[in-house]
Amino acid sequence: MRNIIVAQSGGPTTAINASLSGVLSEGLKNCNKVFGALHGISGVLSENFIEFNNYSETISEFLGRLKISPACFLGSCRVKLPNHNEDLEIYKKLFKTFEKNEIDAFFYIGGNDSMDTISKLAAYGDSIGSPIRFVGVPKTVDNDLICTDHTPGFGSAAKFIATSMLEMAHDTAIYEVPHVTIVEIMGRNAGWLTAAAALARNEYNTLPQLIYLPEVPFDKKAFINDVKAELSKTNNVVIAVSEGIKDKDGNYIQNDTATQDKFGHTQLSGAGKALELLVIEELGLKCRSVELNIVQRCAAHISSKTDLDESENLGRMAVKFALEGESGIMPVLKRLSNNPYKCEIEFSKLSEIANKERLVPRKWITEKGNDVTDEMVQYLKPLIMGEIIINYRDGLPVYENIAHLY
Amino acid sequence: MRNIIVAQSGGPTTAINASLSGVLSEGLKNCNKVFGALHGISGVLSENFIEFNNYSETISEFLGRLKISPACFLGSCRVKLPNHNEDLEIYKKLFKTFEKNEIDAFFYIGGNDSMDTISKLAAYGDSIGSPIRFVGVPKTVDNDLICTDHTPGFGSAAKFIATSMLEMAHDTAIYEVPHVTIVEIMGRNAGWLTAAAALARNEYNTLPQLIYLPEVPFDKKAFINDVKAELSKTNNVVIAVSEGIKDKDGNYIQNDTATQDKFGHTQLSGAGKALELLVIEELGLKCRSVELNIVQRCAAHISSKTDLDESENLGRMAVKFALEGESGIMPVLKRLSNNPYKCEIEFSKLSEIANKERLVPRKWITEKGNDVTDEMVQYLKPLIMGEIIINYRDGLPVYENIAHLY
Structure with missing residues (x-):
């Protein structure tokens, strides 16, 4: 691919930067330029970009630190994209920006609302025959995205x-x-x-x-x-x-x-x-x-290693799927077994995921409704496993500098 | 010394068990029996004791795990001892219990109210010519005890x-x-x-x-x-x-x-x-x-190593001071230098400490009263230094079993 853009959107988690780290490491290996848009889709509209190729000298250190840092290195937004039959201009502007910057793929890391945005972009792209690939990367502390066993963060x-x-x-x-x-x-x-x-x-x-x-x-x-x-x-x-x-x-x-x-x-x-x-x-x-x-x-200092590793892999796989020509999709986690815990990464269509919500199944709550069942505990247990290594300086965790957000 | 009793009182911190660990390790080396009274002075009154000599086989593992465990292994209480001229009976009962169990020293880990209790016991002991030593061990998250540079927790x-x-x-x-x-x-x-x-x-x-x-x-x-x-x-x-x-x-x-x-x-x-x-x-x-x-x-999983090490040492020193014949005292921290940070342990009289409160000096707050000064930051900095090693099982910290509190 030529160039790619990645952005983050929605509420923060401690794993959204791990997914960004995954997108960046895979993107920098396979693309000319990797841009990060600041503050989600707003940053794409205003061409408020960071160019990650400039980080090349210290990239592995940077990616490692990024992986364990809380919240969104690229900032976030709560902009909800209108349908393209409601506001065609915004779509035209976005695609013009993509074209101008020779963008072959756009990656959007987010939850329900963000998947709605990327899904709409993919659908519009399809309708005009654009070759640009649109791939969502899941995150949400709430664990309420469908089609995936669980969500990063x-x-x-x-x-x-x-x-x-x-x-x-x-x-x-x-x-x-x-x-x-x-x-x-x-x-x-x-x-x-x-x-x-x-x-x-x-x-x-x-x-x-x-x-x-x-x-x-x-x-x-x-x-x-x-x-x-x-x-x-x-x-x-x-x-x-x-x-x-x-x-x-x-x-x-x-x-x-x-x-x-x-x-x-x-x-x-x-x-x-x-x-x-x-x-x-x-x-x-x-x-x-x-x-x-x-x-x-x-609370990134006590992140789950399982969570951050999976989040990073979802980011990598998002790029791999785009390289394989996929668009309008989101990589998802499919659990193969609980003991030993094993998850593999597949993908699902964004159109099936956006604007839906996955609630706790009633059978995982006790009959009286005042506790959860053992099945729920077995589901949850592997997800908190493993501790990450944090560097401390002056008694505090060393996270990635976010001065560019100010 | 023959036997000793240790108890904990007041609100919990993550370092009060480190002090207990210090008292126990020094006590077990130097005394016949080491008792822990459950729920502070209430447990002394009701002779609700744990005998720590029974832990001897696994004592070093136990003390290590105890050191990093939050709250009070021995439970706590909020009992305020009346003056002995108000209620002599309670003092007679306590000293009878001490005598019966051949207690040579009583250690009370706590904050302001607990120092009041141990100070009163020491004063009463003095008044009847008792040889029992009474030593307070400081703790309080609030850092408001006087005569010490700072407090455990x-x-x-x-x-x-x-x-x-x-x-x-x-x-x-x-x-x-x-x-x-x-x-x-x-x-x-x-x-x-x-x-x-x-x-x-x-x-x-x-x-x-x-x-x-x-x-x-x-x-x-x-x-x-x-x-x-x-x-x-x-x-x-x-x-x-x-x-x-x-x-x-x-x-x-x-x-x-x-x-x-x-x-x-x-x-x-x-x-x-x-x-x-x-x-x-x-x-x-x-x-x-x-x-x-x-x-x-x-939040014991992110305790300050400096804090837990000092707390443990204060517990050890409490026993050492008692062995040297001191009573009616509390070991205190005296800061010798900030950089490198160095603190030594002395002791102060409980009668000077109890019921007093150490506030932040006005000069460590900015003139407008909406920030702290650099002097305050320099004071605070060394106290959060260092990370403890926590063992994790099933993704969660391994703390000491507290089933005996139920």
Whole structure:
């Protein structure tokens, strides 16, 4: 291929730069020029490019450091591309930019919304007979893309969640007075991340005793009964709860008023806080809520090696598929076995993936809806395996310089 | 010495078990029996003991794992010992227990309240001519004990805070729209932990741009002006704020109603949330608040090696001082130099330490009260240095079994 462009879009994870590292290493081997567009599709429109061939002297060091760095080295955006029958001009402009820069392939690393963008570009390209290849590269902490066993970034966030949950199990075990700790975990519609709290259980730890995912309608009365039942067994009850739990009518369980972002996604806060207040009101005992917040998606110092290696390979394979002439596709992970864990990389059509959401199957949640099943634990376990090597300077992890984002 | 007892008290840190490990290793070398009382002074009263001589076969493995495990292996309590002229019976009972178990020294690992307890025991012992030695071992994430350069647990919490702050600096840098992130950090009266956020700054990162500690009265108008000034320079403003910031009249800046625990400490929540709502109201832009909560004090997987080594040595030295006949004392750290960092261990009298609080000196906070000085950074820097070696199993850190706390 002549030149290629890669960009990143959507919310950050600790693995999105590993995929970028994969695209770059394979791209630099096989193409003339490798451009990175800053801030997703916006950077393509404004031709705000970094040229990675300039990094050649120190490229292997750079790629290694990039692989373990959190968030998006190229910045991100939340621009949603209109359909080409709604706004043809933007498509014409993008393709003119591609042509001018002799671009043979465009790689977009992102989640649901980003796959919609790249899918639309591929479809438009097809309609005008363009030879440019459009390939999506998956990422999302939420693990909610379809056609793939799991998504880059999820395993690392799951590892941080399980580790913090284990550490909080130690922290909360020290007092003899009855108390409840509620840990709110990311997940608007899909409970995958919250389910990862179950991985903290081991030969001495049964915490969290209760896990509530958005896939099952949340009932406050049943919840209080669940908490009472646990308190009859122990003084220390820890509960993992998704930010997106809703009652049977679909109303979010929350303390604050929900606001909507421009994709129509509801910005949530306060499921944990709402339950904290409920427990205090109903049971009159000490209760604390902890929101893992953005820390859970950027804790790169404890990334899963499995996750970063897979993410890097997905980036490499995206380039390989493009070299083989594929377009309108996304490399996906197909699990071959759990023990030993083995995943291979195939690809799926973007048109099948975009704008769809993969929720936790009901059968992986217990009948009462307050825990996950062993099948879920077996699914999650391999994804947090392995530790990465981080260099520390002055006591802090050495990540890649992001001064160019300012 | 014949037998000794050790116990832990107060809020957990990731270094309190390192001090326990130090007491145990030195105690097992020099004493007949080493008892651990479960749940602090309550466990002494009820003779709820673990006998560590029983661990002898696997003691070195156990001590190594104990050193890196978060929270309190022996559990904790929040019992405040009354003065002996208020309740003589409790003292008589405690000394009878000591006598019955042939105890020559009692070691209490804890913070302000725990030093009050051990100080009272030492004073009572003196008054009845008891030969039993009473030695405190410092710990507190808050770094607010006097007579010591810093306290065990603080450096590890500071390392997690600085690391998370750096990771959040990456996470928040990716979008082009103006936004503000407020990170609420522990510290009721002392701003040491919040100051540690400044360590995240490096050759490419200036975040957090603003830092507010409880030592300086918080002014909402000045705060909004500070935020505006930063927003005129960049789209990404990150602010570190202590949970305990107060206005000039001493009222906490918070969203929720404050409640008091039985020591009269105010339980806070919501400084970050209150400022988030203030920014949205006053500036009308995207703002998020993140509360690091208990995660910051139990993130043992990223403990500071300097902190754990010092904590272990303080535990060892506590036993050595007792062997030398000292009582009513606490081993303390005295910093000899910053570069190279060097600290030695001396001891101070408990009567001088108990119930006092070491705040951040005003001169280590900038004149405007919205940042810390370079002197503060130089003080903090050595305390987060060094990484510990953690064993992982199934992708998670291997900590010491705490089943005996249930």
